[in-house]
Amino acid sequence: MSGTGTHQLSISINGRHENFDVEPRSTLAELLREQAGLTGTKIGCEQGSCGACTILFDGEQVRSCLMFAVQAADSEVWTIEGLASPPPENQTSPTPLAGLPELAEAFKRNHALQCGFCTPGMLIAGTLIGEACGGAINEERVKEGLSGNICRCTGYQGIVQSVVEVFELKTSNPAGEKPQ
Amino acid sequence: MTGSNETFKEVLRFEDDALLNGSRRFIDDLEPRGTLHIAMARSPVAHARLASIDIAKSSSMPGVHTVLTGEDISRHSTPTPIGWEHIADQRRTESLAMATSTVRYVGHIVAAVVAETRAIAEDAVDAIEIDYDLLPAVMDVDAARETNAPILHSSWPDNVLATDQQTSGDGRSALKSAHTIVDLELDIGRAFGCPLETRGVIADWGLQNQAGSQRSGSVGRLIVDLNSQSPNRVREVLSQVLGVSVSDLLVRVPAIGGGFGAKANYYGEEIITCIASKVCGRPVKYIEDRSESFVATSHARDAKMSVSIGADGDGSIVAFRSDVVGTLGGEVSSVGMGPIWVSTRAGTGSYQIPNADITTTGVMTNRTPFGSFRGWGSPIANFAIERAIDALADRLSIDPIDLRLKNMVRPEQMPFQNGLGWRLDSGDYPEALRRTLKSVTQAGWFDEVTDATSNGRFVGIGLVNFIEATGVGNSRKMGRLPMEQGGFDEAVVRMDSTGTVQVFTGQTGMGQGIETTLAQVCATALGANVNDVRVVFGDTDSCPYTGYGTGGCRTAPVAASSVMLASQDLQGQVLEMAASLLNLDEAELTISNSAVSGPTGEKVTFADIGTAAYRKLNRLPDHHSPTLQARYVWDPVDRTIGYGSIAVMVEVCADTGLVSVLRYHAVDDCGYVINPAIVDGQVMGGFVQVLGSTLMEELRYDEDGNPLTTTFRDYLVPLAGDVPEMTVEHMETLPPDVPSGSKGVGEAGTMAAMSAIAQAVEHALPGGYGWIRSIPLSPELLLHHIDAATP
Numbered sequence: 001m002s003g004t005g006t007h008q009l010s011i012s013i014n015g016r017h018e019n020f021d022v023e024p025r026s027t028l029a030e031l032l033r034e035q036a037g038l039t040g041t042k043i044g045c046e047q048g049s050c051g052a053c054t055i056l057f058d059g060e061q062v063r064s065c066l067m068f069a070v071q072a073a074d075s076e077v078w079t080i081e082g083l084a085s086p087p088p089e090n091q092t093s094p095t096p097l098a099g100l101p102e103l104a105e106a107f108k109r110n111h112a113l114q115c116g117f118c119t120p121g122m123l124i125a126g127t128l129i130g131e132a133c134g135g136a137i138n139e140e141r142v143k144e145g146l147s148g149n150i151c152r153c154t155g156y157q158g159i160v161q162s163v164v165e166v167f168e169l170k171t172s173n174p175a176g177e178k179p180q
Numbered sequence: 181m182t183g184s185n186e187t188f189k190e191v192l193r194f195e196d197d198a199l200l201n202g203s204r205r206f207i208d209d210l211e212p213r214g215t216l217h218i219a220m221a222r223s224p225v226a227h228a229r230l231a232s233i234d235i236a237k238s239s240s241m242p243g244v245h246t247v248l249t250g251e252d253i254s255r256h257s258t259p260t261p262i263g264w265e266h267i268a269d270q271r272r273t274e275s276l277a278m279a280t281s282t283v284r285y286v287g288h289i290v291a292a293v294v295a296e297t298r299a300i301a302e303d304a305v306d307a308i309e310i311d312y313d314l315l316p317a318v319m320d321v322d323a324a325r326e327t328n329a330p331i332l333h334s335s336w337p338d339n340v341l342a343t344d345q346q347t348s349g350d351g352r353s354a355l356k357s358a359h360t361i362v363d364l365e366l367d368i369g370r371a372f373g374c375p376l377e378t379r380g381v382i383a384d385w386g387l388q389n390q391a392g393s394q395r396s397g398s399v400g401r402l403i404v405d406l407n408s409q410s411p412n413r414v415r416e417v418l419s420q421v422l423g424v425s426v427s428d429l430l431v432r433v434p435a436i437g438g439g440f441g442a443k444a445n446y447y448g449e450e451i452i453t454c455i456a457s458k459v460c461g462r463p464v465k466y467i468e469d470r471s472e473s474f475v476a477t478s479h480a481r482d483a484k485m486s487v488s489i490g491a492d493g494d495g496s497i498v499a500f501r502s503d504v505v506g507t508l509g510g511e512v513s514s515v516g517m518g519p520i521w522v523s524t525r526a527g528t529g530s531y532q533i534p535n536a537d538i539t540t541t542g543v544m545t546n547r548t549p550f551g552s553f554r555g556w557g558s559p560i561a562n563f564a565i566e567r568a569i570d571a572l573a574d575r576l577s578i579d580p581i582d583l584r585l586k587n588m589v590r591p592e593q594m595p596f597q598n599g600l601g602w603r604l605d606s607g608d609y610p611e612a613l614r615r616t617l618k619s620v621t622q623a624g625w626f627d628e629v630t631d632a633t634s635n636g637r638f639v640g641i642g643l644v645n646f647i648e649a650t651g652v653g654n655s656r657k658m659g660r661l662p663m664e665q666g667g668f669d670e671a672v673v674r675m676d677s678t679g680t681v682q683v684f685t686g687q688t689g690m691g692q693g694i695e696t697t698l699a700q701v702c703a704t705a706l707g708a709n710v711n712d713v714r715v716v717f718g719d720t721d722s723c724p725y726t727g728y729g730t731g732g733c734r735t736a737p738v739a740a741s742s743v744m745l746a747s748q749d750l751q752g753q754v755l756e757m758a759a760s761l762l763n764l765d766e767a768e769l770t771i772s773n774s775a776v777s778g779p780t781g782e783k784v785t786f787a788d789i790g791t792a793a794y795r796k797l798n799r800l801p802d803h804h805s806p807t808l809q810a811r812y813v814w815d816p817v818d819r820t821i822g823y824g825s826i827a828v829m830v831e832v833c834a835d836t837g838l839v840s841v842l843r844y845h846a847v848d849d850c851g852y853v854i855n856p857a858i859v860d861g862q863v864m865g866g867f868v869q870v871l872g873s874t875l876m877e878e879l880r881y882d883e884d885g886n887p888l889t890t891t892f893r894d895y896l897v898p899l900a901g902d903v904p905e906m907t908v909e910h911m912e913t914l915p916p917d918v919p920s921g922s923k924g925v926g927e928a929g930t931m932a933a934m935s936a937i938a939q940a941v942e943h944a945l946p947g948g949y950g951w952i953r954s955i956p957l958s959p960e961l962l963l964h965h966i967d968a969a970t971p
């Protein structure tokens with residue numbers, strides 16, 4: 001399509017500033033997946049109901065299918081690619097959600113993923129809940145916090161268990177040392 | 181085959197790392213350069229004649245490449261064959277992938293637009309002008325079978341796709357003489373697999389790649405990427421309807437975001453997308469959107485059953501009858517009425533019942549086509565027999581567990597012919613029930629119920645049994661049915677020059693962990709370290725032929741058997757070379773952890789052997805031929821039947837009638853457990869899916885055939901807060917005819933969920949057993965029951 005009607009915007013994605021030309025009706029999920037090539041953010045419904053497209057947007061959990069790309073101008077966005085992998089050398093700002101890689105390890109231990117389609121959203125939502133709960137984490141709070149994320153495969157048990165396990169450990173032992 | 185594989189039992193999944201960091205590619209993550217996008221125009225009405233289609237405005241919109249109608253589809257393809265056309269006199273629709281003159285459900289494809297972007301294609305879909313001459317919608321099986329009912333397929337005399345009947349002993353006539361007879365009318369709602377990833381396909385039918393196809397006059401090789409559970413089946417169907425040789429078609433499967441049977445069926449969108457690519461000369465991509473998925477992905481379950489059970493006064497069951505009527509859709513899906521028909525084989529479940537008579541009938545209605553969903557028809561069959569036994573227990577005032585124990589097939593009767601065509605091959609069914617009871621008793625479930633009841637809460641426990649037919653075969657037996665489908669599985673195992681092993685399988689991974697389990701099986705049989713084994717699937721050029729695909733729980737009994745036998749063959753080749761390299765006799769060698777050792781510490785690694793086999797042949801005597809590769813085709817002797825018992829604890833809210841499941845425990849016997857975490861994950865995940873369709877999920881229509889459930893806000897799938905604490909316990913009876921020693925388990929969790937929850941709700945409430953007759957459970961019904969039963 002012609003450039004008329006597209007908007008230019010700049011977004012910081014996974015710690016790097018990038019410029020995009022976007023159609024007014026493009027969603028942020030489309031921008032991330034199609035223009036930025038970050039396909040780790042999944043589309044399960046485009047209706048705001050499944051949580052597969054969850055990203056970190058200016059520090060908050062956001063469903064990227066519900067947000068227009070133009071609304072993301074000058075924001076700071078983190079996707080699973082940036083959050084789960086060790087930072088590249090040229091990354092300018094520190095990676096948020098420091099607990100996420102550890103939660104990913106717990107997912108693996110607890111068989112908290114099968115097809116993995118819900119997993120990026122679950123990891124981001126799960127880490128935010130874990131961090132928000134602080135010392136007061138328990139299964140009920142995690143289940144409630146994950147009530148916007150659908151998993152069709154696992155039955156959730158391993159997911160909930162992983163969040164509780166990782167963030168219980170973190171708060172009881174902030175230095176992250178393994179208990180004896 | 182137990183033994184050294186215990187070493188690998190607890191191995192973590194090889195699939196996980198790339199899924200956890202978002203790097204694994206699913207279908208919508210792929211897009212070849214120059215890809216166009218296709219959007220489907222779907223009928224907004226349930227039943228109508230297509231009076232006219234005007235595509236002029238749509239075709240002339242900027243960015244639109246072509247608009248396809250039924251006429252184009254009929255020029256480029258032949259009617260879609262039905263894979264499960266296995267019942268004598270099963271009728272045919274001869275329908276194409278797109279409606280040509282009549283639409284038969286909301287969502288039926290009437291046209292398709294190919295455009296530069298999906299957004300343009302969707303806009304252009306809205307610009308197509310279609311006139312429909314409305315016909316009366318036939319929405320349920322009773323209306324569809326009335327004498328003057330509108331006929332959906334005009335060449336048929338009525339709306340019945342097929343009827344099948346199976347009897348044993350004296351059939352239903354044995355009921356008459358029974359001491360006690362109980363009759364039940366049961367009704368199961370419509371649900372579907374609903375994977376979190378919707379369906380998608382990319383077809384690239386250009387002039388590329390293949391000189392051969394030019395010779396045969398076609399436009400070039402057709403490459404199809406899609407998220408199907410059965411790539412070889414798709415390849416054959418596309419070959420047939422598009423008139424391309426199988427070899428001129430390459431089907432590839434990327435990571436799949438859940439299948440649950442919904443992706444085992446093949447669909448019209450796949451055919452239409454291929455034709456679109458042919459017409460446009462560019463790759464074309466179709467991604468189903470969520471709303472479409474509720475009308476376009478196969479629906480399932482939906483059946484009415486009229487059931488009778490007869491017993492002696494002491495509770496010995498003498499006869500069982502079930503008339504099952506399945507609510508099919510407006511067109512026939514790739515599995516025909518297979519899921520309904522299963523009741524004729526599975527009907528008597530875990531029990532020995534000398535006389536049975538089961539009839540199944542598939543009736544067309546103006547709903548979305550009916551197809552596969554995890555469990556196929558077995559959860560329905562389970563509901564019929566388990567409900568009947570509960571109602572009988574109530575009538576005879578016998579404890580439901582005692583009544584079950586009295587009538588279950590006993591271990592000494594194995595293998596047991598159930599009289600309906602299935603051989604229950606192995607296991608100790610009553611022990612599974614006793615163990616379940618013991619485990620939940622020890623875990624304090626009954627004390628918890630007593631406490632809760634004394635506090636005025638409605639809490640109860642349900643305990644039921646199931647069987648699960650897995651690994652369907654044998655290919656020759658299947659071939660004698662009027663269907664073209666085998667049940668064998670081919671595996672190729674190859675060691676490379678670095679000693680790394682690739683297992684090529686025709687199975688498909690969709691979350692169930694085959695890249696891990698098949699690697700475990702190969703490593704064990706070969707003597708490799710499991711980390712040195714890679715599993716390759718989902719490419720019909722490089723991977724072997726497995727016609728059936730991944731469905732009906734085939735990986736553990738069938739694919740694992742072929743992988744194991746091929747790996748043993750490869751082990752023989754490796755040992756032979758090792759003997760030559762070490763100058764020792766083969767009998768002196770041991771093989772483990774990717775190395776071969778002699779009696780006094782002599783050793784060659786798989787890497788040494790691989791180097792010799794590919795790059796330094798001079799190290800080997802002349803009689804060795806280069807390379808290391810083995811192939812095996814395993815054709816199952818018969819199905820192998822998994823089984824088990826489950827217990828659930830539920831609470832019914834006295835104010836709302838809503839049911840929560842508080843606890844779940846399963847005792848499952850799927851033979852040898854290759855990877856406990858993966859097996860438990862299958863059992864629990866399957867249970868939660870059917871917990872959904874028992875308590876909250878239902879695909880509903882209004883009387884005109886408009887779907888009422890088209891988003892996750894109307895079709896409620898279980899969320900984290902809806903699931904109970906779940907535990908799984910195993911028995912491991914090795915089936916006699918399965919080399920891998922394993923039975924399938926992917927559907928086990930689905931089998932008994934409806935039955936167990938229904939029984940638990942009855943246990944929680946006053947009024948005895950057997951009165952719950954319909955699924956999903958209606959809170960209104962439960963409130964009404966509570967009102968009527970409490971003074």
Ligand code: FES
Nearest residue numbers: 044045046051065
């Ligand atoms: S894709 Fe955004 S919430 Fe489902």
Ligand code: FES
Nearest residue numbers: 114118151152153
């Ligand atoms: S792992 Fe498949 S949807 Fe969650």
